[in-house]
Amino acid sequence: MKKGVRFRVTYRLSGSRKQAYQCARDICYEQTVELPDELIPKEYIRKNVVGRVEVFKKRDAFFEAVISYPVKAAASELTQFLNVIFGNISLKGGIRLERFELPGSFIKNFPGPAFGVAGLRKIVKAYKRPLLCTALKPMGLLASEMGRLAYQFALNGIDIIKDDHGLTNQPYASFKERVSRCAEAIKKANKCTGFQSIYVANVTSGVSEFKKRALFAKKAGACGLMVAPGITGFDLMRSLACDSEIALPVFSHPAFSGSFVVSPESGISHYCLFGQLNRLAGSDVAIFPNYGGRFLFTAQDCADIARACSEKMGHIKRAFVSPGGGMSLDRVREMREFYGIDVIFLIGGGLMKGNLASNCRNLRRLMS
Amino acid sequence: MKKGVRFRVTYRLSGSRKQAYQCARDICYEQTVELPDELIPKEYIRKNVVGRVEVFKKRDAFFEAVISYPVKAAASELTQFLNVIFGNISLKGGIRLERFELPGSFIKNFPGPAFGVAGLRKIVKAYKRPLLCTALKPMGLLASEMGRLAYQFALNGIDIIKDDHGLTNQPYASFKERVSRCAEAIKKANKCTGFQSIYVANVTSGVSEFKKRALFAKKAGACGLMVAPGITGFDLMRSLACDSEIALPVFSHPAFSGSFVVSPESGISHYCLFGQLNRLAGSDVAIFPNYGGRFLFTAQDCADIARACSEKMGHIKRAFVSPGGGMSLDRVREMREFYGIDVIFLIGGGLMKGNLASNCRNLRRLMS
Numbered sequence: 001m002k003k004g005v006r007f008r009v010t011y012r013l014s015g016s017r018k019q020a021y022q023c024a025r026d027i028c029y030e031q032t033v034e035l036p037d038e039l040i041p042k043e044y045i046r047k048n049v050v051g052r053v054e055v056f057k058k059r060d061a062f063f064e065a066v067i068s069y070p071v072k073a074a075a076s077e078l079t080q081f082l083n084v085i086f087g088n089i090s091l092k093g094g095i096r097l098e099r100f101e102l103p104g105s106f107i108k109n110f111p112g113p114a115f116g117v118a119g120l121r122k123i124v125k126a127y128k129r130p131l132l133c134t135a136l137k138p139m140g141l142l143a144s145e146m147g148r149l150a151y152q153f154a155l156n157g158i159d160i161i162k163d164d165h166g167l168t169n170q171p172y173a174s175f176k177e178r179v180s181r182c183a184e185a186i187k188k189a190n191k192c193t194g195f196q197s198i199y200v201a202n203v204t205s206g207v208s209e210f211k212k213r214a215l216f217a218k219k220a221g222a223c224g225l226m227v228a229p230g231i232t233g234f235d236l237m238r239s240l241a242c243d244s245e246i247a248l249p250v251f252s253h254p255a256f257s258g259s260f261v262v263s264p265e266s267g268i269s270h271y272c273l274f275g276q277l278n279r280l281a282g283s284d285v286a287i288f289p290n291y292g293g294r295f296l297f298t299a300q301d302c303a304d305i306a307r308a309c310s311e312k313m314g315h316i317k318r319a320f321v322s323p324g325g326g327m328s329l330d331r332v333r334e335m336r337e338f339y340g341i342d343v344i345f346l347i348g349g350g351l352m353k354g355n356l357a358s359n360c361r362n363l364r365r366l367m368s
Numbered sequence: 369m370k371k372g373v374r375f376r377v378t379y380r381l382s383g384s385r386k387q388a389y390q391c392a393r394d395i396c397y398e399q400t401v402e403l404p405d406e407l408i409p410k411e412y413i414r415k416n417v418v419g420r421v422e423v424f425k426k427r428d429a430f431f432e433a434v435i436s437y438p439v440k441a442a443a444s445e446l447t448q449f450l451n452v453i454f455g456n457i458s459l460k461g462g463i464r465l466e467r468f469e470l471p472g473s474f475i476k477n478f479p480g481p482a483f484g485v486a487g488l489r490k491i492v493k494a495y496k497r498p499l500l501c502t503a504l505k506p507m508g509l510l511a512s513e514m515g516r517l518a519y520q521f522a523l524n525g526i527d528i529i530k531d532d533h534g535l536t537n538q539p540y541a542s543f544k545e546r547v548s549r550c551a552e553a554i555k556k557a558n559k560c561t562g563f564q565s566i567y568v569a570n571v572t573s574g575v576s577e578f579k580k581r582a583l584f585a586k587k588a589g590a591c592g593l594m595v596a597p598g599i600t601g602f603d604l605m606r607s608l609a610c611d612s613e614i615a616l617p618v619f620s621h622p623a624f625s626g627s628f629v630v631s632p633e634s635g636i637s638h639y640c641l642f643g644q645l646n647r648l649a650g651s652d653v654a655i656f657p658n659y660g661g662r663f664l665f666t667a668q669d670c671a672d673i674a675r676a677c678s679e680k681m682g683h684i685k686r687a688f689v690s691p692g693g694g695m696s697l698d699r700v701r702e703m704r705e706f707y708g709i710d711v712i713f714l715i716g717g718g719l720m721k722g723n724l725a726s727n728c729r730n731l732r733r734l735m736s
Binding site: 026030031032033034035036039040041042044045048049072073075076077078079080082083084086087088089090091092093135137138139140141164165166168169170171172204205206207208209228230231232233235236238239254255256257258259260261262263266267268289294295296297325348349352353 | 394398399400401402403404407408409410412413416417440441443444445446447448450451452454455456457458459460461503505506507508509532533534536537538539540572573574575576577596598599600601603604606607622623624625626627628629630631634635636657662663664665693716717720721
């Protein structure tokens with residue numbers, strides 16, 4: 001790592017020009033030395049460690065500041081990187097983290113998604129169309145009932161059958177029993193159809209269980225794993241994505257992350273949280289609520305996530321976007337136009353209304 | 369665990385009475401079955417798994433709904449508990465998680481703080497006064513310089529000398545070197561003073577490093593560990609607090625958690641996030657920004673955190689509050705009246721203005 005190499009972070013700031021500029025200056029200190037300028041004991045620190053306002057300009061109703069930090073401050077760690085870009089200032093209002101730009105010497109610490117768009121396409125053997133995904137639910141079904149549901153979905157052409165994100169290890173259906181039944185059911189269905197449908201197990205859990213569940217799921221035949229980094233922390237997802245013993249695609253779920261994006265004046269942008277951070281932390285698929293569903297994301301928010309998942313980011317592979325949350329069959333054409341073909345349609349309840357088998361087949365037909 | 373036992377969660381809801389009530393009903397489904405009522409396949413699930421609105425009433429400018437969920441839905445896991453109380457609904461606006469009430473059959477899964485207020489007092493041998501804490505900074509100092517600073521603080525009567533939360537394993541001063549130097553310096557100072565000052569090492573890091581750093585710090589002589597659960601996830605902190613091989617007090621830092629509390633209409637209340645969740649996840653000390661400092665917390669927010677850290681919560685020990693963030697010596701009297709004696713004053717830069725030694729001694733004198 002060359003001395004003095006820095007990474008750049010863009011913030012959207014509220015208030016008057018004077019207030020916003022002062023805020024940008026404060027961020028430079030708050031996120032590094034946590035001391036006012038006059039108490040910094042060495043010139044080296046003032047010159048090299050403190051953040052620097054590189055750009056400051058008006059943008060729409062806000063101001064935008066690009067601040068650079070020394071790569072050394074982030075200590076080659078995802079956790080400390082998160083702390084530098086948004087640790088203490090998350091506690092202040094009027095600051096929104098928009099995006100970051102990383103030099104090669106820093107981004108090399110992060111392998112990113114192990115599969116990415118191309119890798120996941122190879123697994124499900126579908127190269128030129130959107131992929132189809134659904135969620136096993138509701139919580140409260142027995143493992144055998146989940147298995148039967150998984151079988152129906154696979155038999156009727158759904159590529160990716162994932163646990164609902166609330167299914168962990170409930171007494172209704174234990175993790176091991178559910179995962180075994182569902183993986184087995186999908187394998188059986190694939191023998192009938194000749195498709196390559198896959199089962200994605202939710203492994204969101206505490207640190208003592210996490211890797212055990214991932215390994216169990218792999219051995220049972222799951223071909224992907226889901227984790228909610230808002231609950232586990234981004235680093236646990238990173239550890240999963242780069243674990244060569246596991247080596248399965250990672251699906252990132254947005255649960256418990258929403259508070260970062262509900263305000264336009266604070267928190268983290270959709271682009272950065274669901275796009276950049278997910279990719280940096282190794283997620284092959286970013287699940288998020290589609291616009292026009294039962295959540296609040298706008299079309300612009302979703303377009304921003306899609307852009308962040310696909311644009312150039314050093315050596316880091318492109319990730320799939322998977323919009324969901326109250327989606328239905330009659331929106332598929334519109335979504336295909338909006339997202340292009342590198343999208344995973346996540347339709348849960350919408351497939352259960354009426355006849356599940358014919359819903360799935362109709363959906364699959366729309367993909368050809 | 370008895371069949372049908374439920375825990376209760378209170379939400380603050382925005383909008384008209386009708387909108388807020390509909391929102392409360394939606395939460396019952398969103399946080400459990402993630403299906404509309406008409407698609408629930410079994411009466412057992414509708415009756416037992418779906419959340420229930422137990423109380424709904426107007427409160428100030430908002431509505432308040434108490435919703436109960438089956439204990440089984442949380443699967444005895446902290447991670448899934450977080451998901452049930454605020455997973456998907458974090459992505460919606462107009463819902464703020466206020467507090468939770470847990471039955472004995474659920475809370476027994478969580479040991480809580482291993483030391484608590486009484487335990488930490490025993491370690492620093494100070495039973496009837498507020499404790500004094502400072503932070504080693506700025507980032508960019510050499511480990512030897514950090515060590516000298518730690519020595520000065522301990523020599524002049526500061527009880528708890530912690531790493532600034534941005535110090536992890538930077539090339540300026542590696543984790544191992546910094547921790548060894550600081551722990552050693554404080555031990556040396558204690559020999560002069562007869563005090564029991566302690567060093568608290570920041571172990572916020574990725575899952576592959578976390579326990580290694582905690583063990584190293586313990587062996588080096590640290591008597592407490594700091595972690596930012598907003599970065600690592602609450603469960604990693606829990607794992608630290610209940611690890612018998614480590615057995616050190618745990619200090620919880622609020623970095624990266626701020627987005628949960630910046631809006632009064634969404635996110636999580638200060639009471640719940642910094643009080644209840646910290647205690648449930650085993651934190652002995654809740655660090656947060658004091659009112660009137662350089663952050664936005666109000667006196668009410670701080671009082672709420674203090675209440676949540678001290679009120680009855682099953683078998684779970686009381687935790688210390690540690691307000692900081694731009695505090696100075698001249699506010700100590702006011703803070704002592706506000707918080708009582710079970711408080712840890714966290715003063716960083718304020719001790720570095722002018723003569724550090726006499727600032728520390730003056731502060732210590734105010735405690736007698």
